[in-house]
Amino acid sequence: MGSIHKVNDEYYVEFYARGLKYQQRAGRDLAAAEKLLQEIEAKIAKGEMATIVRDVDVDIFLSDFLEYARIQYPVRTWARYKSLTEHFHGFLQKRFPQLKKLSGVTPVVIEQYKEFLSKEEAWRKRKLKPHLVNLSLFLLAEVLEYSRKLGYLNDNPALHIRYLTAGQVRKPRIPTEEEMTRLFKAATIDFARVLEFVTLTGVTIEELIRLQWQDVNWTENCLEIKDTVLLKRSVPLTGRTIEILKNLQGSCYPQTPFIFVNERGQRQSVRYFADQLALLRADDKLGEKIAFLTLRHYFAHRLLRQNISLIVLNKLLGFLDVARILFYMEWVQDKQKDASASPLSL
Structure with a gap:
């Protein structure tokens, strides 16, 4: 019906x-x-x-997306999508009044929207800074990805658009492979598992200590992490991550629901793990370069090198405010520069 x-x-x-x-x-x-x-x-x-024609009007689709996003995303992220969809629809009405169907939204239209954002006083009577233009393009890409999943579009036109250079957004530091090797060698076997688990899943230290065995979906091979009371995200488990979990499962106290526990079967604390990492930095002379947040950046960088999109990365990291994905935008820009410089791109 x-x-x-x-x-x-x-x-x-x-x-x-x-x-x-x-x-x-x-x-x-x-x-x-x-x-x-x-x-x-x-x-x-x-x-x-x-x-029956397989197409949809732009305004109907955008309204449907906002209803979908209201359930799928935190409030701050949903508010950004609402602002973006309203602005993009207004742009279409002004620049492309004849464009009514979603199928008419092509890479050419998205490129002109990018130009509209970056060269005109398009948003609340002021010119957007490059990193905010990039955020708008990223949000639009995820909106149109929803249309692709529904089958309205065969391809996401926003994924063909290059981001602007935004030098004012500081690129996060990631540890080198040499530093990671030294870190794992210096750590005890148990703590090395903890560090490796973070680099393989991208969880925060706060999420790490809250993880329970009921959060592991062995059937789907994924970790279900609760971001808020109503929202949760799924992180795929690699073969090595499953191996770490199996080892922990075999050595843990059967009464405890938590995955990472101390010798008494109690949930580990953030302070304990932070102190353990601080000792490693002091003993192995790693300085202040390695932190749990650094390991999360390492996870993100590894996925981007594997051509995972920012859309997917944002979901895996579980940012409550989607704007935080801008932190990794420069890595994507570096990949775009490398691709344009490659002989294969000529």
């Missing part, structure tokens, strides 16, 4: 067929919308799917 929704002063019908979601504008009259939905459901029942 389909349903009828209202965006501003117009109705649209929403229905599913062949496992895909369809949304179609129905006008301002509710009775006409109900009639349209009945006709569509009759076509579906008769197998006349070829006569």
